Amino acid sequence: xxxxxxxxxxxxxxxxxxxxxxxxxxxxxxxxxxxxxxxxxxxxxxxxxxxxxxxxxxxxxxxxxxxxxxxxxxxxxxxxxxxxxxxxxxxxxxxxxxxxxxxxxxxxxxxxxxxxxxxxxxxxxxxxxxxxxxxxxxxxxxxxxxxxxxxxxxxxxxxxxxxxxxxxxxxxxxxxxxxxxxxxxxxxxxxxxxxxxxxxxxxxxxxxxxxxxxxxxxxxxxxxxxxxxxxxxxxxxxxxxxxxxxxxxxxxxxxxxxxxxxxxxxxxxxxxxxxxxxxxxxxxxxxxxxxxxxxxxxxxxxxxxxxxxxxxxxxxxxxxxxxxxxxxxxxxxxxxxxxxxxxxxxxxxxxxxxxxxxxxxxxxxxxxxxxxxxxxxxxxxxxxxxxxxxxxxxxxxxxxxxxxxxxxxxxxxxxxxxxxxxxxxxxxxxxxxxxxxxxxxxxxxxxxxxxxxxxxxxxxxxxxxxxxxxxxxxxxxxxxxxxxxxxxxxxxxxxxxxxxxxxxxxxxxxxxxxxxxxxxxxxxxxxxxxxxxxxxxxxxxxxxxxxxxxxxxxxxxxxxxxxxxxxxxxxxxxxxxxxxxxxxxxxxxxxxxxxxxxxxxxxxxxxxxxxxxxxxxxx
Ligand SMILES: [Zn+2]
Numbered sequence: 329x330x331x332x333x334x335x336x337x338x339x340x341x342x343x344x345x346x347x348x349x350x351x352x353x354x355x356x357x358x359x360x361x362x363x364x365x366x367x368x369x370x371x372x373x374x375x376x377x378x379x380x381x382x383x384x385x386x387x388x389x390x391x392x393x394x395x396x397x398x399x400x401x402x403x404x405x406x407x408x409x410x411x412x413x414x415x416x417x418x419x420x421x422x423x424x425x426x427x428x429x430x431x432x433x434x435x436x437x438x439x440x441x442x443x444x445x446x447x448x449x450x451x452x453x454x455x456x457x458x459x460x461x462x463x464x465x466x467x468x469x470x471x472x473x474x475x476x477x478x479x480x481x482x483x484x485x486x487x488x489x490x491x492x493x494x495x496x497x498x499x500x501x502x503x504x505x506x507x508x509x510x511x512x513x514x515x516x517x518x519x520x521x522x523x524x525x526x527x528x529x530x531x532x533x534x535x536x537x538x539x540x541x542x543x544x545x546x547x548x549x550x551x552x553x554x555x556x557x558x559x560x561x562x563x564x565x566x567x568x569x570x571x572x573x574x575x576x577x578x579x580x581x582x583x584x585x586x587x588x589x590x591x592x593x594x595x596x597x598x599x600x601x602x603x604x605x606x607x608x609x610x611x612x613x614x615x616x617x618x619x620x621x622x623x624x625x626x627x628x629x630x631x632x633x634x635x636x637x638x639x640x641x642x643x644x645x646x647x648x649x650x651x652x653x654x655x656x657x658x659x660x661x662x663x664x665x666x667x668x669x670x671x672x673x674x675x676x677x678x679x680x681x682x683x684x685x686x687x688x689x690x691x692x693x694x695x696x697x698x699x700x701x702x703x704x705x706x707x708x709x710x711x712x713x714x715x716x717x718x719x720x721x722x723x724x725x726x727x728x729x730x731x732x733x734x735x736x737x738x739x740x741x742x743x744x745x746x747x748x749x750x751x752x753x754x755x756x757x758x759x760x761x762x763x764x765x766x767x768x769x770x771x772x773x774x775x776x777x778x779x780x781x782x783x784x785x786x787x788x789x790x791x792x793x794x795x796x797x798x799x800x801x802x803x804x805x806x807x808x809x810x811x812x813x814x815x816x817x818x819x820x821x822x823x824x825x826x827x828x829x830x831x832x833x834x835x836x837x838x839x840x841x842x843x844x845x846x847x848x849x850x851x852x853x854x855x856x857x858x859x860x861x862x863x864x865x866x867x868x869x870x871x872x873x874x875x876x877x878x879x880x881x882x883x884x885x886x887x888x889x890x891x892x893x894x895x896x897x898x899x900x901x902x903x904x905x906x907x908x909x910x911x912x913x914x915x916x917x918x919x920x921x922x923x924x925x926x927x928x929x930x931x932x933x934x935x936x937x938x939x940x941x942x943x944x945x946x947x
């Protein structure tokens with residue numbers, strides 16, 4: 329039961345949610361109102377009920393059935409649709425167990441994440457070493473490690489026991505310390521499916537060596553705590569507890585369906601918005617992500633109906649290989665259509681886990697900074713809520729960061745924080761905060777039809793405005809302000825180290841100049857001296873540069889690993905390494921070199937952006 333206070337809050341929010349009645353659409357244009365009215369939830373819910381019967385593991389027959397269902401419903405409405413069948417590199421978990429090597433001990437129930445090493449029937453045996461790392465507090469710090477990441481080899485041959493989900497940063501850190509296997513203690517009694525490789529999408533020659541060599545198993549909270557207690561007791565008695573971890577996975581190449589519907593724009597058909605979500609799931613995955621698939625289908629059909637009023641094109645894509653291929657489907661698309669996406673995609677919008685039970689609030693929304701204004705306005709106009717959120721984590725089919733494409737949304741609505749706490753729920757990566765996420769229990773119970781209608785409308789309106797705004801709603805000045813904040817935070821870490829701090833001076837100079845150029849551009853625009861066509865072209869090109877500098881280290885047509893990417897990642901070394909290393913030390917010398925090289929990339933990029941803006945303002 330939840331305490332009174334939290335249900336009152338929920339009630340209050342429900343009251344606000346009533347704003348989605350047509351009466352409240354007064355801030356919408358007539359075209360927008362017509363689009364909203366045609367989204368009723370019927371199409372989306374029909375798909376949700378169908379998908380609730382399909383175990384859509386990537387590469388499976390059920391995934392193909394799901395793809396066929398989407399294609400049939402699109403064709404029935406006359407929406408143009410392409411089906412591709414790329415070969416994806418997947419890792420399919422097939423079972424795991426943990427054994428304490430002592431007489432009378434039964435095997436402990438376990439799951440292995442996708443891309444764990446497969447041990448063979450004998451498993452990997454070693455002394456159990458408890459290495460605390462803590463549980464994530466919420467979905468925001470889900471991807472942080474909490475472990476010593478220095479790579480000092482203090483776990484050679486050991487079976488490491490730690491808390492949390494087996495996500496890539498923790499797995500990478502434990503592998504670097506020499507562990508042979510790792511056991512993760514789930515935050516609750518449910519064991520969540522997961523994927524532990526840091527390699528984003530299909531591996532290439534430069535990153536294939538990063539595939540985990542660690543064997544990984546996850547156990548329930550109570551089993552994990554018993555293991556930790558036994559390890560402590562053994563250590564107290566000067567003994568070591570020997571355990572065996574067995575994991576079984578199938579890893580290889582699988583053909584998978586990628587479905588892409590295109591609703592052509594009536595004015596600028598060559599430019600497009602990409603709206604997308606994943607088709608595959610763990611188990612029947614209703615909250616993650618049948619609801620999103622349903623929202624995409626309903627939006628595709630509604631946009632097709634209203635296409636005469638659609639300015640730019642919209643592509644709606646359903647990806648395979650998200651859960652068992654680390655976003656392999658969207659990465660394949662970023663590869664296969666890389667140049668086209670870089671040149672013509674206005675923005676991408678990711679739809680994952682909308683419309684889940686109790687997910688009344690939009691407090692965990694992702695956006696690249698130039699789209700914050702758009703997202704907040706859409707949420708405000710439809711719900712009366714002030715959306716919260718910010719910088720997207722390096723996760724969730726954001727396979728377009730290296731291409732520099734601006735983005736809105738990843739996970740959707742969530743349950744209010746006080747409700748989550750009242751229920752004793754821990755942070756999860758989807759399902760609106762419902763802890764059935766990534767388990768056998770993520771079924772129809774997790775979806776909420778009313779909230780799904782609301783969230784589908786939010787996505788539809790965001791896409792509509794991106795496709796229809798005459799001037800692209802890319803607030804480049806907001807991006808510059810966000811980058812400045814990040815640079816200032818790094819500079820503060822180097823206070824008291826003037827020589828190191830001065831490396832960053834050039835960044836601030838260039839941020840000032842770019843900001844001044846953007847102001848001149850705005851003045852020229854308001855005076856009617858800049859045409860919409862050239863303005864949009866410049867906004868897109870400048871955003872490309874800024875998104876790459878702010879969200880990626882690697883080149884434009886590559887993929888950064890699935891590890892946390894700090895703001896202005898090229899400068900993060902200032903805080904992470906330089907500030908920590910003694911002055912005059914060799915480590916400080918190396919770190920300074922990294923910072924200088926990173927600074928040069930940032931300065932050069934900012935200048936490139938400024939020249940584009942100046943060229944436009946001078947027209
Ligand atoms: Zn998902």
